[in-house]
Amino acid sequence: IAGITQAPTSQILAAGRRMTLRCTQDMRHNAMYWYRQDLGLGLRLIHYSNTAGTTGKGEVPDGYSVSRANTDDFPLTLASAVPSQTSVYFCASSDSPTGNYGYTFGSGTRLTVV
Amino acid sequence: AQSVTQLDSQVPVFEEAPVELRCNYSSSVSVYLFWYVQYPNQGLQLLLKYLSGSTLVESINGFEAEFNKSQTSFHLRKPSVHISDTAEYFCAVRRSNSGYALNFGKGTSLLVTP
Numbered sequence: 595i596a597g598i599t600q601a602p603t604s605q606i607l608a609a610g611r612r613m614t615l616r617c618t619q620d621m622r623h624n625a626m627y628w629y630r631q632d633l634g635l636g637l638r639l640i641h642y643s644n645t646a647g648t649t650g651k652g653e654v655p656d657g658y659s660v661s662r663a664n665t666d667d668f669p670l671t672l673a674s675a676v677p678s679q680t681s682v683y684f685c686a687s688s689d690s691p692t693g694n695y696g697y698t699f700g701s702g703t704r705l706t707v708v
Numbered sequence: 709a710q711s712v713t714q715l716d717s718q719v720p721v722f723e724e725a726p727v728e729l730r731c732n733y734s735s736s737v738s739v740y741l742f743w744y745v746q747y748p749n750q751g752l753q754l755l756l757k758y759l760s761g762s763t764l765v766e767s768i769n770g771f772e773a774e775f776n777k778s779q780t781s782f783h784l785r786k787p788s789v790h791i792s793d794t795a796e797y798f799c800a801v802r803r804s805n806s807g808y809a810l811n812f813g814k815g816t817s818l819l820v821t822p
Contacts, residue, residue, distance in 0.1 A: 636814035653806075696754035699752045700751050
């Protein structure tokens with residue numbers, strides 16, 4: 595089934611540890627995004643990538659980094675996790691560089707930093 | 709900057725009753741608006757979108773939304789809800805920067821009871 599695969603599904607992480615959240619899509623979509631979802635705050639954009647080899651910062655990029663070595667993969671790395679990064683993380687993709695066709699979302703990664 | 713405000717955080721409604729979920733937008737450029745639905749422990753799914761043309765847009769499961777430029781609104785409606793419509797609903801507007809990513813509202817929790 596075509597879509598987005600996120601891993602892990604959930605994780606408990608000690609503060610200060612490094613963690614990479616994986617995101618893979620098989621739809622050959624050019625644009626990919628990372629959002630975090632927090633209760634009462636909705637979804638906030640962390641980083642985005644319009645095409646392989648390019649990335650950009652969203653509204654809450656601090657403490658996170660991304661790479662886009664190929665079309666299919668868009669990993670999100672927390673270099674040194676802090677409790678405020680406890681959240682549900684969603685990866686999304688779009689087959690339109692303008693985003694007009696809407697997003698396909700993964701099922702999310704629930705991360706708890708202790 | 710493009711943003712949306714969802715005016716209700718929770719909307720309780722009885723089964724088979726009509727419902728309206730309110731969304732106002734703010735944008736100084738052409739507006740592209742979306743509604744997404746999130747069922748428990750899942751990612752978001754596109755419900756409907758307004759890009760241009762007819763101001764009334766419909767989804768396959770009976771929801772509709774009307775783009776109202778004079779009132780800067782994009783409210784979501786359904787004439788008769790089902791228990792299965794219980795979910796979180798997010799209004800979103802496309803940015804003009806940041807890779808045309810979407811800005812999401814904080815969400816409205818729709819609870820349908822018998």
